[in-house]
Structure formats: structure tokens, C-alpha cells
Amino acid sequence: MHxxxxxxxxxxxxVLFVGMKKGIAELADLVIIxxxxxxxxxxxxxIQAEYMSALKLIRKRSKVWNPLVLRISALNKDGIxxxxxxxxxxxxxxxxxxxxxxxxxxxxxVWMWRHIQDNITQMFKEHAGVKSQIASLEDQVTRGIxxxxxxxxxxxKAFSKST
Numbered sequence: 001m002h003x004x005x006x007x008x009x010x011x012x013x014x015v016l017f018v019g020m021k022k023g024i025a026e027l028a029d030l031v032i033i034x035x036x037x038x039x040x041x042x043x044x045x046x047i048q049a050e051y052m053s054a055l056k057l058i059r060k061r062s063k064v065w066n067p068l069v070l071r072i073s074a075l076n077k078d079g080i081x082x083x084x085x086x087x088x089x090x091x092x093x094x095x096x097x098x099x100x101x102x103x104x105x106x107x108x109x110v111w112m113w114r115h116i117q118d119n120i121t122q123m124f125k126e127h128a129g130v131k132s133q134i135a136s137l138e139d140q141v142t143r144g145i146x147x148x149x150x151x152x153x154x155x156x157k158a159f160s161k162s163t
Contacts, residue, residue: 026058028067029090032083036071044071064093129158 031051036044051069060066068086072079094100124130137151 029062029065030083030086031055031067031069033069033071035073035075036078037073037076041073062094062097062099064097064099065090124155124159127159127162129162130155133158 033044033048033051036048048069048071055067055069058067070079070083070086072083074080091100125134133155137146137154140146141148141151
């Protein structure tokens with residue numbers, strides 16, 4: 001099943017920026033701030049609050065679940081049982097609502113079409129009429145002599161002439 005849990009061992013100033021910039025938080029079902037102990041505990045609280053605020057701005061992806069931001073400490077064993085409880089709750093809600101199965105069904109379709117695309121692309125590149133022109137056309141495209149569209153059309157014509 002496709003569930004994303006994002007774990008952070010943080011550098012105080014960059015974790016929120018990096019997570020939001022790369023879209024990680026947009027995908028996460030749970031954001032876990034680790035090392036929430038000792039001198040790092042205040043920073044972990046601050047990062048948790050910042051992530052919670054940031055997640056409020058992200059479009060809701062589930063009817064039954066809102067992403068959570070939790071702090072844990074493996075050293076002190078703080079938050080780990082609560083994290084496990086939240087993970088079990090997440091699974092229960094997603095299974096009962098059929099959201100996990102619907103997401104899985106979507107993934108399977110994407111994977112099917114990606115497989116077809118990969119195979120068709122490979123067959124296309126190995127086609128004799130195409131293969132003989134690829135290097136030259138790629139070179140002309142990168143040097144700005146022809147457009148990528150023109151090169152693609154040329155290869156497609158070569159492919160379709162002999163199929």
C-alpha cells in the first residue's frame with residue numbers, strides 16, 4: 001500500500017524549507033520529528049508547530065485523514081507508542097473508507113501504462129529506420145539546428161513508414 005511517513009532528524013533552519021520545497025510534506029500522511037529530546041526538544045517543538053501550520057495550507061487528499069506531525073525520541077522512548085497508535089488508526093480509517101484500495105487501483109493502472117510506454121519507447125528506439133537517425137537528430141536538436149518537435153516528427157514518420 002502507498003503510505004508515506006516522513007521522518008526528520010533536523011537541522012533547525014532548513015528542515016521546513018527543504019520538506020515543503022521538495023513537496024515531501026504534500027505527500028506525507030505522517031510527519032515525524034525525531035530526536036525530540038535534550039537540547040533539541042525546543043527546536044523539535046518549533047519545527048512541529050511550523051509543519052502543522054504549513055500542512056494547513058496544503059490541499060486535503062483524504063476524506064478520512066489529515067496528515068499529522070508528531071515528535072518522538074528513541075532515546076527516551078517518548079511518542080513511539082502514540083506514533084504506533086496513529087499508524088494503526090490511519091490504516092483502519094483508510095481500509096474502512098476503501099481509500100487504500102482506490103489508491104492501489106490507481107497505482108496499478110499507472111504502472112500498467114508506464115510499462116507499456118517503456119516497452120513502446122524501447123521498441124521505437126530499436127526500430128531500424130529510427131535507430132539510424134537518433135544520434136544525428138539528437139545532435140541537431142542540442143545544437144539548436146532543429147526543434148525537438150521536428151526531430152520527433154521525423155522519427156515518427158520513419159517508424160510509421162515501415163510498420
